Amino acid sequence: MNIVILGAGQGKRMKSALPKVLNTLGGKPMLGRVLDAVAQMGGSYSPCVVIGHGGEQVASYLGQHYPKTTTALQAEQKGTGHAVAQAIPALNKKLETTLILYGDVPLIEPSTLERLALLAKDGALALLTQNLDNPTGYGRIVRNTENAVVSIVEEKDADSATKKITEINTGVMAVPTQSLAKWLEQLKPNNAQGEYYLTDIIGMAVNEGVPIRTTQPNQEWETIGVNSRAQMAELERTFQKSLANNLLENGVALADPARIDIRGQLNCGTDVFIDVGCVFEGNVTLGNGVQVGPYCIIKDADIQAGVQIQAFSHIDQAQIGEGSKVGPYARLRPGAELGRDAHVGNFVEIKNSQIGEGSKANHLAYVGDATVGARVNIGAGTITCNYDGVNKHRTIIEDDAFIGSDTQLVAPVTVGRGATLGAGTTLTKDAPADKLTVSRAKQVSLNWQRPVKIKK
Secondary structure (H helix, E strand, O other), X not given: OEEEEEEOOOOHHHOOOOOHXXXXXXXXXXXXHHHHHHHOOOOOOOXXXXXXXXXXXXXXXXXXXXXXXXXXXXXXXXXHHHHHHHHHHHOOOOOOXXXXXXXXXXXXXXXXXXXXXXXXXXXXXXXXXXXXXXXXXXXXXXXXXXXXXXXXXXXXXXXXXXXXXXXXXXXXXXXXXXHHHHHHHOOOOOXXXXXXXXXXXXXXXXXXXXXXXXXXXXXXXXXXXOOOHHHHHHHHHHHHHHHHHHHHHOOOEEOOOOOEEEEEEEEEOOOOEEOOOEEEEEEEEEOOOOEEOOOOEEEOOEEOOOOEEOOOOEEEOOEEOOOOEEOOOOEEOOOOEEOOOOEEEEOOEEEOOEEOOOOEEEEOOEEEOEEEOOOOEEOOOOEEEOEOOOOEOOEEEOOOOEEXXXXXXXXXXXXXXXXXXXXXXXXXXXXXOOOEEXXXXXXXXXXXXXXXXXXX
């Protein structure tokens, strides 16, 4: 089956320099969501995307993320029929059916497309229609007394009787490939918009006796298109609500289903709790019994069973072992790996470091490019000085070490097993195992009078 996706529109009402189909919904460009739906249908497809406004940006996005796609340029936007016509040279004429989709209708489900494609077998034309309580703005499906589709009439061309029809055209259709090219050549811009309407091929199919079959989507929101920021925001909430409902149905406890944002894939075990205002990006896994406090941002993370993530924590490309505690206000940057029962507390930042089982950094610390063993205590105000202005260097802290508060570890440096660093130490040489290492200026007390403010 051929796949054509229309994505040439400028989207003036979006008021954006970005091509409309590259605006994101659920953290992914709308066009990408349509292409993902196609990929999930099963089978091997090479969709042709019709580009126009911002075509170079769209083509660049496709090249990076969907290299099997091809593109066709619609230099002037003269309607949907004209857009599909630009893709005709790219189609495989040996394939019986051509499925036509829209890059700004991002939530179409693979199961809906599969059902539509099955209806288009044996030379039939299949339409995806929908019944709406308020069909204003949509083309109406006109049927005869035998309930057969005879035409589609656009809103601006409809008379009062036609406007009362509630069955609308979603624009999604599966058309016999050989007939499509012929019908597109016959289109005329005889309408209020002066455009070449793809929907006019329905009348041509009727005249030729081509069977026209219809089906409807499982969910109404599958066929909602986006033309403005307001519509984008509304559809985003609809999408997030559906994701939240899926989580609830699978046993995840949400403090408020209306206050969660998933911009990727969120996989949850049993008895997971997610508080309000959390954002999940990329691929996130929450193991059994994980508790996520309010207003956390978690991206591309593997969080194992029993972990507690407290409020306002940021986790990015990190792994957290079973039973660990993170936050509040903690930041785990790429490459952070926490072992079992580790503690990372408030205003602690971990980057490209491994924190061993049972180790703790509970207050105001920075650990970067470090390997920290088991049962290590890192005192408040401790930092690893890992960057010399040119290169990064590694700090090694072995098992059972105790790092006093306000310590600077100037990498590369090793703290031996069981070593203790006194508070305020600046460590520039390796600290031997099982010994106390202290680096401080001598404390002195002087006779000194604090200045007194003079009243003016």
